[in-house]
Amino acid sequence: MSTIGIVEPHDVALDIPEGGWRLEKGGTLSAVTVRYEQVGTAAPDGSNVLFVCHALTGDAHVIGWRPGENPEKDRPSGWWEGMIGPLSGIDTDRFCVICANILGGCSGTTGPSSINPATGKPYGSAFPEITVGDIVDVHRGLLRKLGFRKIAAVVGGSFGGMQALDWAIRYPEEMDRVALIATAATLNTQALAFDIVGRQAIIQDPNWHQGDYYDGPKPNAGLANARRLAHITYLSQYSMDRKFGRDKREEWLNQGQEFHTRARRDFRTYFQIESYLEYQGQKFVKRFDANSYLHITRALDAYDPEETYGSLEAALRQVQAKILLVSLSGDWLFTRSQARRIVQAAVAQRRDISYCHLHAPAGHDAFLTHIDELKTVMRAFLTSTPIEDPSTINRDEASAFAAFTRHIDQGARVLDIGCGDGTLLKVVAQRQHAYCVGLERNLPKVVEALHSGVNIIMADIETDLPYIPDGVFDTAIISHTIQVLNRPEVVMTQLLRVASSALIAFPNFGYLGMRCSLFFRGKMPKAKAFPYEWYDTPNIHNCTLADFYAFCRKFDLDAKLLYCHSASLTGKFLILLGMRNLGADHVILRLTHHKKDANHGNR
Secondary structure (H helix, E strand, O other): OOOOOEOOEEEEEOOOOOOOEEOOOOOEEOOOEEEEEEEOOOOOOOOOEEEEEOOOOOOOOOOOEOOOOOOOOOOOOOOOEOOEEOOOOEEOOOOEEEEEOOOOOOOOOOOOOOEEOOOOEEOHHHOOOOOHHHHHHHHHHHHHHHOOOOEEEEEEEOHHHHHHHHHHHHOHHHEEEEEEEOOOOOOOHHHHHHHHHHHHHHHOOOOOHHHOOOOOOOOHHHHHHHHHHHHHHHOOHHHHHHHOOOOEOHHHHOOOHHHHHHHHHOOOOOEHHHHHHHHHHHHHHOOOOHHHHHHHHHHHHHOOHHHHHOOHHHHHOOOOOEEEEEEEOOOOOOOHHHHHHHHHHHHHOOOOEEEEEEOOOOOOOHHHHOOHHHHHHHHHHHOOOOOOOOOOOOHHHHHHHHHHHOOOOOOOEEEEEOOOOOHHHHHHHHHHOOEEEEEEOOHHHHHHHHHOOOOEEEOOHHHHHHHOOOOOEEEEEEEOOHHHOOOHHHHHHHHHHHEEEEEEEEEOOOOHHHHHHHHHHOOOOOOOOOOOOOOOOOOOOOOOHHHHHHHHHHOOEEEEEEEEEOOOHHHHHHHHOOOHHHHOOEEEEEEEEOOEEOOOEEO
16 A cells, blocks of 8 residues: 555746747647656755656556545555555655656647647647657756756556656656666567557547547547557466456346347447457547547657667667666567567667566556566665775685686676676676676576676576677677586587677586585485585586586687686695696686687697
8 A cells, every 4th residue: 555645736837939839750849848746855966866757648647646536535546556665666765756657648748738828729730740759848848847857767568668767768868767667769660550540430420520630529530449459468368368268247147138239339349358358448438539540659659779870779869878678578569579679689788777577467557467487576676876996705715706807808898697696797897997798597586686886697508698789899708607507518609609708607517526425325416516415406417627627628629727716725736736627626718719710720
């Protein structure tokens, strides 16, 4: 239950320059009013202000109760309840949260249903074409009016994510962080098709009258059908099957013959899903305007930073803020492949980006309704601290990390495969001033890395590494991970595709303590590096240093031993004698492609 209470809306008239508020498509507006809501007290310099960009048909009421609602009886009506609040994903004890209805909307901000000052009637067909850029410029105009030129963060989900992305690209100096939730840089063809059909449903309604319908019946049937169609895209098949399946409407089963004859004539069905879609359509027409839907969806469809800048890489090159990108497993409106495309482009341009793909089988709307994991991810990102030299590393870790860092150049681009909580990356980033990105599939570890300020990509190493662009890193690190891989030879090949060299660390199964344990006890050994029972170990490909050299010869790789470690005096003595496979309990090697000799082929 929300603890925010009643949140009052505020209307602000923006300062209009001479000649009117100019829009990207050439139109102008002589007046622009913005309705916004604010929770919390803003710092004078805006350093704690977080702006939320709402989705396609949302409004400024992001949390709490509206005036006239009763907190004692009514559920809070904010559209992102649970995400925003004290100690929540967006912590209102830390941030002043502002959300505004978008330009072209119908919830207080200037849109087609607003009064045109030139005529004293609603704009209707006279409302000019708008773009995502125009929407963002109005958001910025509001913040200027409130006295803020730079803020802590911009957050947006779905269409709001596109607004946040555009803001970060075109005005990179105006925020420290940007969070893009269940969104993409552009709509895919299937999503475009749904929008096209939805708009056709409206404009073919006999009450549309080219947008000038405010003095008579509204095109509610067309708008309701557009909403029903769109709502299908917000849910996954799993979610629809679970909620409705092929269940029948009980109220229909008790009706008389005349009712059923009429229903058959109108081609109605008995299914619960039809009742649900009818309800969504009828509810929508009570709060939304058909012209707003037409203008906003066209702006959504047209948004394409790749077209504007020549490539997505060129667009993201402008961004200075730290980026969080989140995709959802059940979302087929904004897909994982679209999210990966943003990650690829950002990494190629050395942007600070983190990415999480969350389990959310309910579909696109899960970013509003199933937010437990998302809330944790958001809080970690928004409260992360600048990377500093970790002070709690034990002596063994410090020795191993030093072995890594001294073989990484200053300012290098570093990818850490299976980075865990990102401690090694923090050391490398701080000491070598490197551009660092980690890959990790365990969500709790991803959250830890996010909170510590590390760039982290939630990914399965063996299936997702191929999506990293060629040659964008100087060094790839895989530390104590190779033994858990199903296909280490495939991963090694991928490492040297994305980076010119790789640093490989692994526990050496051939060291003396392991051999003695197996010889004398006759059981699979357990040690600090191998603390598992044989039946529950993640280490499915234990190897020795000698095994790894043989592996490299077979796959035409060069391996150079950089570091040997032993916790025992005996092991250290054996290493000094050159018996590294016997003395080292873990090792670090540099891996490169085997060089070709121009005259004699392979060396």
